Each structure stands twice: as C-alpha cells, then as structure tokens.
Amino acid sequence: MTVTETVARRTSELDQAIDQEFRREQRLRARDLGLAILTPIVLLALWELAAATGVLDSRLFSPPSAIAERGAEMVADGSLAVHIGATVGRLALGFVAGSILGVFAGLIMGVVRPIRAALSPTFTALYALPKIAILPLLLLIFGLTETPKILAVAISVFFVVQINTLAGITQIDPRILESARAYKATGIRLFLNVLLPAAAPAIMTGLRVAAGMSVIVVTAVEFVASNNGLGYLIWNSWQLFQPATMFVGLIVVSVIGALVTGLIIVLERVLLPWRNSNSLKKKETKK
Template identity: 70%
Template structure:
C-alpha cells in the first residue's frame, strides 16, 4: 500500500528519498523571498532618502529654496490644491485627453500593423511613408492641427493618438514579421488559414511586441499631452506647470511635475497588468526558468 502511494505521487517519493533536495529548494525559496523584500525596500527607500536630502539641503541653504521648494512645502501646496479642487480639474482634463488619444492611437496602430504584417504589398506601399512620418517630431504637427481644427480638444487628442499610433504600428509589424516561418508552415499543415491562422498563430505571436509597443507608447503619450498643454490649452497638468513657471510659483510647478510622473507610472502599470492578463505564458516561462536554476 505504501509503495502504491509513493508511486502515485512521484514528487513525494523523490522528496522522501532526497532530504538534501528539500533543503536546497527551501533555501532557494527563502533566498528568492529575501531578494524580493530587498528590492521592495530599495524601491521605497531610495526616493524617500532623496526627498529627505532635498528637504535638508533647502532648509539649510545648500540649495536655493526659492527655486527648489522643500518637499514639505510642495506637499502642503498639493494638499491645498486637492482640497480646493484645482488639481482635480487639471488631472481630469489631462486624463481625458490621454485616455481618448491613447485608445484611438493604439487601436489604429494594432490594426494597421497587423494588416501590413500579413500583406506584403501594403507593407511595401506604406512602410517608407510611415518611416518618414515617425521621424517627424509629433509636437511639430500641432500647429497644422490647430490650423485645421482650431483651439478645440481635437488637436490635443490627435497629437496623442498620432504619437501612439506610430510606436504601436512599428512594434506590431515587427511582431508579425519576426514569427518563425517554421511555425507558419506547421500551422498551414494543420489547415490553419484565414481567421484561424490569425487568431491562433499571428496574434499570439505578435502580442509580446504589441505589449512592448504599448508600454513605450504609454510614456510617450504622457510626454506629448503635457507638451501640447504647454502651448495650446487653458487647463491640464501641462498648463499648470507652464503657467506656474510664468507666474513664478515653483511649489505649484513641482506639484504638476510630480502628478505627471505619477500619472505616467499609473498608465505604465496598467499596461503591465494588461500584459500579464493577455500573455500569461510569458511570465509562466520566466517562473519555470527560475525554478529550474
């Protein structure tokens, strides 16, 4: 009976026969847990220490407190603006432009990238043009958009959408082109054509590149929307930063800068969560590799 139980659970038998393996696995688990705790501590402590050094330097006169407002005063200013609703107004304006522009640009970029990936004539026709347009600074397109659409929300949203479109289109196309020909041959041998080939081979194969494009585009979209709000808006975080500089209100300017950086981190974090949901095999492969070491 004992033999049958051990045979039915080979891992348990192997563990019972190899106590050294048990100890090695447990040691490796504790080491990995310790490394994660250390990484988290460093991630939290580094900005805290930098802020403390900034505070001390500003209070003791090592740096000009009029230009480098102490973090305590920045926090007080941020709380004041939050309570009054001023900060929420700017966050809402920037967030709306970012959400609409990023969504439209990402959808168009993925669609065009996939079409160019499966169609060689389309790739030949549009490839050089898109390469030239990608090199053009996206903020340079803003005056043209303002001429066409006027001082409305459309130019601001389109500026974000255009910048996101090219990044994701390039990454999506690269993901399709880099799929191994042997995989495509095997898929066709199993009668995977048309929508089946697209759904089960092309899209999963390109998805890691698509997610990389989304992560890059997330940071770029925050930069572009902030720059656009510098010159063509009466609200938003970019306007808050620029207007505070013009009125020499550095505490408000720093509040805007901090909120923009936090917004960028949140957008990137959401993309990472989406990536884990859409391509879980990528992270499961990483865990398997770590476990095998």
C-alpha cells in the same frame, strides 16, 4: 545504499536546493521593494534638509513640505482634480485610439506584403518626425479644440505600436504559419490563434514604450495649446513664478506616467502568463 534510497536522497537534496533558491529569490524581492520605497524617501528628506539649510534656494526649489502643502490646497479647492481630469481624458482617448489603429496597421502590413512595401518607407519617415511638430498643422485644421490634442497623442502612440506589431509579425517562424495553414487556419482563425498570440509580446513592449511617450506628448501639447491640464498648470506656474505649484504638476505627471506604465505591465502579465518571473516557475516546480 540501495538505488531507491539513493534516488530518495537526491530528490530530497533537489527539493532543498529548490526551496533555498526560492527563499533567496523572495529575500531579494523584499530587499528590492524596500530599496524602491526607501530611495525616494531619502531623496525627499535630503531635498528638505538642503532647502532648510540654504544649500538650495527655496524660492526656486520649493521644499517637499511646501509642495505638499500647496498640493493639499489644490486638492481642497478642486483645481488639481480639474487639471488631472483634463489630462487623463486626453491621454486615455489618444492612447486607446492610437494603440488600436497601430495594432491593426502592424498586423495588416505584416500579413500583406504589398501593403508593407508601399507604406513602410512613408511610416518610417513620419515616425522620425517630432510629433509635437505637427501640432500647428492640427490646430490649423481643427482649431483650438480637444481634437488636435487627442490626435497628437494618438499619432505618437500609433507609430510606436505599429512598428512593434509589425516586428512581432515578421519575426514569426514561417514554419508556424505553414503548419497553421495546413490545419486550415485562415482569416480570423489565423489572426486569433496564430498571428495575434505570436506578436503579443512585441505589441506589449510597444504599448509600454508608447505609454511613456504619450504622457510626454500630452504634457507638451498642453504647454502651448490648452487652458487646462497638467501641462498648462506647469507652464502657467512657471510664467507666474509659482515653483511650488509647478512642482505639484510635475509630480502628478510623473505619477500618472508610472500608473499608465504599471497598468500596461499588469495587462501584460494577465495576457502573457508564460512570461512570469523565474521565481514563480520555480515555485510551481517545487509544488
């Protein structure tokens, strides 16, 4: 067998191995998707069966069919849309404001050492403080308006994003910064071309963590300081002993949390394409 034939045979074997691995990864993805869809369906079916047979008290644990019926009624009369709109509005404003300020503060603290030395202990102490605990102070200052609810979310998001952004900046290899400065990268050029891209993975991780926390905080705030929103819906339903309505609120809150996290994941894939899955890399290699 000649050298050319040997190389061609090994190339063919490599292509087959890559193709097999890619097909295996595709099968695993399809299986994982099927399990992700099937699991909640099975759990809901078991819940419905347990309520119908008396294993669960349907007065406390409304069966999925009753919850769906109640949800349809709330959609039809528009009450659910009102509560969703109130919660999503507070969540969006607080999340965006907290994220922008958190990224800015993290970048400044990462670049300017005196500012980092001055603010890090204070920020560490404030981060450990339960964010819902500052709600009475915000209510005292701003009254029963939308401002304290939005600020509670923004403050929660701010500290998570700031900590992750600062970690991303401080973990940059000093040699990268030296090379950037050698090529006259200063000011806005250093920020856009070096600091922000290098810290982007840590920032996106912070946003994903903050997304879940923001949903928790806005719901908790609405428990005690609101007359609308999903948190209010859940708490008021509990007080009035309306478990089906309460479960509707809980399910919608969980869906909103999943959607917010999913949007962050999509944004991460768009902004950080190099962090795509190994299967995509293998597909490109095969091509």
